[in-house]
Amino acid sequence: MNLLLSPTNININLSEEELNQAEKMLGRKPNSVELGMIDVMWSEHCSYKSSKLVLKKLPTKGKRVIVGPGYDSGIVDLRDGDVAAFKIESHNHPSAIEPYNGAATGIGGIIRDILCTNCRPIGLLDSLRFGELRKGHNRWLFLNVVRGIADYGNCCGIPTVAGEIEFDESFESNCLVNVACVGIGRKENIVLGRMENPGDNIVLLGGSTGRDGIHGVTFASKVISDGSEEDRPSVQVGDPFTKKVVIEATLEALKTGYVRGLKDLGGGGLTCGLSEMSSKGGVGVEIDIDKIHVREGEMTPYEIMISESQERMLFAIMPEGLNKILNIFKKWEIPYSVIGRVTDTCRIIVKKDGSIVVSIPPEILTDAPAIKRKSRKPGYLKEISNKDGIKNKPKDISLAVYTLLKTPNIASKEFVFRQYDHEVGVRTINKPGDGDAAVLRLLGKNKAIAIKSDCNSFHSYLDPFYGHAGAVAESIRNLVAVGSEPIAIVDCCNFGNPEDPEIYWQFEKSIDGLVYMLTGLEIPCVGGNVSFYNEDDRTRNAVKPTIVIVSIGLIGNLDWITKLNFKEEGDSIIAVGKTFPEMGGSQYYLRFKGIGGRVPRTTPEKEKSSIRAVQTLIQNGYINSAHDCSKGGLAIALATMAINGEFGAELNLDQLPKASASIDELMFSESHARFIVTSKKEDVNNIIKLCRKNNVPAAEIGEVTETNSLSFKYKKKIIAKCEVDKMKKCWEEAIPRFVSPTLKRG
């Protein structure tokens, strides 16, 4: 066997113990190429070594699940043979260093994950977190991440239809860029990322392999530091045009029926693709490294095997269909190489100049030893656990409403979604801002999917368990509010350094919260992604614990699709679900310097009742608009319904189902399991009855008016009166004011 490089020439991040373990599994010392491959595959990013023992607890099965975790994307049943594939991924580290390309290639990667199941990607979502916008560096990250997503997604012709953005100082050096994609296809046509038939040809399609992105995964598996700027060459450069033609050529190739297995090359590059595909099918592979089309001369086998160059797909093709498929690639003028064959040896053999440079069983690469990390409750939680109070309690509640509408966490994200083509594909019924979730129809069918991403990192920082149980609940409520029946979720975990016991504790508790809510609601988790080491080397500040939930639902009848804007003068406004004094982590506390407090706690039982009630109401045609209560509570939910509908409303909170008497709690508490719905007056009694039947407290709290005023009455006093057009101005202009030189900051 050739040793083309001495091991001292390559950058290895494995621990001494892991090196010994690898040697034991292989039965000899790995050569330098093999060592590089093991190093990449055993990185946190590829191996999930710190997380897999905990992630095992998540419920993954259900009668609507067709493909669960472990493949490129989760696939769920949409009835009548229709399926949806969806997946989420983080691109935090590259985006923190090079926001434009980091975010763009994040979109590129997630599209490939959907594509390789033979589903056509039809929607993108972005879940973004940045430091506060008043700092220039954060604005630079924000503007360029958004532009990266826009340029890439728009060019590929996939609409970016939903997402969410949070701003908090914990994301200052480590912005979080999580992107998700959803695709649709047919059950009988699903292709999976595995090789199973010895003799099949292995073909590498797409961008040429270069030195970019080498060690991208190991870079993503460490803490960002002063030296991270030097890691900029680890950030891949995206090419959305190549991606677009790869999408079309791949879909055309899949149509032939000769593709047996398909996987995108992302983190870990060819090493990851070959090892995962062969180990899943229990086969081996033999490839000739000289056949691979490379971008640069003199690339070593080590570099080729771990390069993460973008826009590449790895095909296993039946020999009888090879020519037909290669002709398709030629038509689209995309480079490809036939690099080898599937074998029955159960080993990955890589040859260069006719001699073997790698010979390793794929399982050694894919089954990195799990690590049980130490875990300890963080000190900050003890410090704030006994505090509950607010420093600058606002006297004027109307002013508080305007102020909250102006905070970037609540303000309209139109500045962002205007830059995304959210219409291409002619499927988008609920467009960004229209409703609690995006709605995409299936062409020619009375059917649509709803999709949304959610997390409230302010809640989960104070209480990882209930914060994340709440994130699941909110995401599911968002699906229900637009008229869908929730099917499944995927999750994206973003945490600091897992070697820090306090961070690991956050991770464990967060997953426990997910498990609690998902199990109770009988919603499976069909895929996910973990990103650790999101912390600042210098300050040791970690990001707030953030598991982004992307949930998908099915709308079985287009008539059920619901938006959030007030529709008609005279409509009744009904509150569904009870308001509790739960101000911990609320936007109100955040803005007016509240400390501690109880984070909203919900139970699957409460959520189930509210969900069932609202589903029944929508399906019976009672509902004109629906919105769940989340950031900013009842007041902000009503304000956005008024702003979007260009109507006013008169509210009276006397009848509001509540376990509190304090005005700010009624207005701004962020309790879960609540919806605001509107309906015709004559349906109110039926609605309240139906809610009671489902054990949900509900009451009529007001009426939509054709005025410019949103007024709140409580105990015979007007407690707040806001002008709708002034609220609109606050809400719409807040983010543009930070980023546009011509507007003054409010």
Add this chain to the structure above:
Amino acid sequence: MKLAVIQYPGSNCDYDVIHVLRNLVGIETELVWHRNFNQSEFDAAILPGGFSYGDYLRAGAIAAHSPSLNEVKEMSQEGKVVLGICNGFQILVEAGVLPGALLRNDCLRFVCKWVNLRVCSSRTSATKLIPEGGLLHIPIAHSEGRYVNKNNDLKKLYENDQIVFKYVNEKGEEINSNPNGSLDNIAGICNLDGNIVGLMPHPERASEPSINPYGSDDGLLVFESMLNYINH
């Protein structure tokens, strides 16, 4: 009657236009790879939106050199109908089939939003069924849609009735209505004869009430006009 939707590498709205033509207008439509397009087989052609060749160099600049544009030029002379939507409009301009140029939006960002259009001429293949002054709700989605032309040539466009669509406000006035800085609020133009039309907005995205926030199907009028124009 048969229509062609010409597919370039990077076309995005090809399937959207086909959906509207086949399923809503109900006309035989073929997706044709740009290298294989032979105009004599078709009554009309649509150059769809997207990012042909990634919009590298300039939007439409590379596709303008595709052999399909020679066919389009023949169609122009023969009086056949051609519609360029968004990137298709950019390609027609880059190829010199339509006059002027399309530059980056003045806000320097991609803009996706619903706009109001006023139809300025009813003689063209895309507006035959729409009265002059008629208002349409249709969305735009582009970053290079700012129409420019020289003063003299602009004057000629007016004289020859070649300005087809303008961006207007809800009342039909040219006040605070320009989404990209386009010269004289121009959203679409035609050639001298009116058989070839290019516009930045996407009529295929406004052809069904269910995906149209105004609940209308204004975009359909553009495609139905094409049929009407061909039939007469």
